[in-house]
Amino acid sequence: MRLSRYFLPLLKENPSEAQIVSHRLMLRCGMIRQEAAGIYAWLPLGLRVLRKVERIVEEEMLKAGAVQLLMPTLQLADLWRESGRYDDYGQEMLRIKDRHERDLLYGPTAEEMVTDIFRASVRSYKDLPLNLYQISWKFRDEQRPRFGVMRGREFLMKDAYSFDIDEPSARKAYNRMFVAYLNTFSRMGLKAVPMRADTGPIGGDLSHEFIILADTGESAVFCHKDLVDMPAPGDDVDWDNLQDIFDERTSLYAATEEMHDEAAFGAIPADKQLSARGIEVGHIFYFGEKYSKPMKAAVSGPDGKDINVHMGSYGVGVSRLLGAIIEASHDENGIIWPESVAPFDVAVVSLRVGDAAVDAACEQAYKALQKAGVDVLYNDSDDRPGAKFASMDLIGIPKQLIIGPKGLAEGNVELKDRATGERQVLPLEAALAQLTKA
C-alpha cells in the first residue's frame, strides 16, 4: 500500500474526549472515528488490525473443533420470549419494531438463536459434540459507554456455543474453549489470566473470565502471581483430555471482584498475592439445560429417548482486544504492535521523495516485499523525515526500512525495529533478505 494513496487521517494532538492511552492512540492513528457514544467507524488502519485479530481467533477456534457460521444481527423477540430473557434483559437490549409492528431486537448475544438453529437440524446424539460460533457485531445499550472500543455499545464479538449429550462431555467442551482462549490471547502478545467469574444474565454455574492485567482495566481482580506468567498450553495437546491443563490453571486462586473470597486470597503466601485491575477479553460459561429445556432443544439418545442438550457459551471481545493490546504494548511515541496483529509488517520509509536513487531503491524494496507476501506500507508522502519517523512510530509498524540519500550513497539502508528501537545499517539486498525470510 502506498501511503500517498491510502486513507490514514493522523491526529497530531490528543483528542480531548479520550482519557486512556489506547483510546487516544486509536484516534490519533486514524484507526477509528466516533460516530455516537460507544459507536465507532473503523477506518482502514483499524480495520486491518481488527481483521488480523479475527483471523487468529478463527484459527484457534478451528483447532479446538468449533465450526463457524453467521447469524443475523436482528432477532425476533419471540425467540427471546421462549427463554424468558426478553423480559429479563432490561434496557441494555436495543428493541426495534418493524413496519408490521413486530418486535425485533439487535442481538446482544445469540444463545436463543443458535439454539433455534440447532434444534431445527440436530436430532441424534451421534451428531454431538457440536460447537457453533460466529464473529459478529453485537449491540448492548450500555448506560455509560467509555474508553473507546473498550466499552462500546456496538462491538465485535466472537461467540461460540457448545452442545453436548451430558455434563461430563460439556465440561470437555468447556475445557477446549478454555485452552483455545489461552492460546488465542498468547498469540496476540497478551498474558491472559483465567479467573472465576460471575455468570450474570447468561446464567449457569461454571464460568471464567479471561483477564488482561492493566492499570486502566475496569475490573478489580485478585490472583496468585504465578498465574500471570504461565505460558499458554500451545497446539500440541490432547483436545479430548484437557482436564489436567484446566486443573493446573484453576487450582491457584484467581477471581474477579464479584467472586472474590478474601479468606482464600489471604491464604496465598503474601509475596504471591496480586491485587490489580484487569480488562476482560473473554468470558466462558457452562449453563447446562438453561436454554435447551425451555426451548426444547433435545436429541435422541442411545436408548431412543429425548435428552435435553447441555450447553455452554464462550465470548471473546474482538474489538475490545485492540484496546487491550494497545494498553499492553505502547510507549511515549505510539503503539508497538505485536507482529501477529500489526496492520502492516513493514514500512518502507522514503526520506527523499523525488530523488532518483531513493525512489528507485524504494520501489525495488516495495515490489520485492509485496512479492514475498509481506504486508508493506510504502511511505511515499512528501513529509520531511522527522515527520515520517514520528508517524511510523505512532502507528507502530514493527519493522521500518528507512531509505535515504545519505545511506544510499554508501550503499546502505537502515532497518529499524519499532519495539526495541534497534537499528541496523546494511545493504538493501541484505535488509530485504531479512524481511522476507520468515
Added chain:
RNA sequence: CGGGGCGUAGCGCAGCCUGGUAGCGCGUCUGCUUCGGGAGCAGAAGGCCGGAGGUUCGAAUCCUCUCGCCCCGACCA
C-alpha cells in the same frame, strides 16, 4: 440512572462574568527555500459560536427549553 463538566474552523483552545464587525495555535491549500527525528518565509481558504424559543436597537456572550458528548459513581462482554 444519580452527581459534575463541556459543545466556538478538521483538531486543540481563547473570547462569555461586564452584550457592540469571531480570534489564536496546529492542520489544509498556493508559491519559494528546505529536507536523517513532527522545517522557514510569504499569501489564502475555512465558522448560521450544537439546535429552538425569548430579552434587547443589537446575543457566541443574558434567560428558558432541548439535543449531543465527556468525566466520577452504580451497572455491564
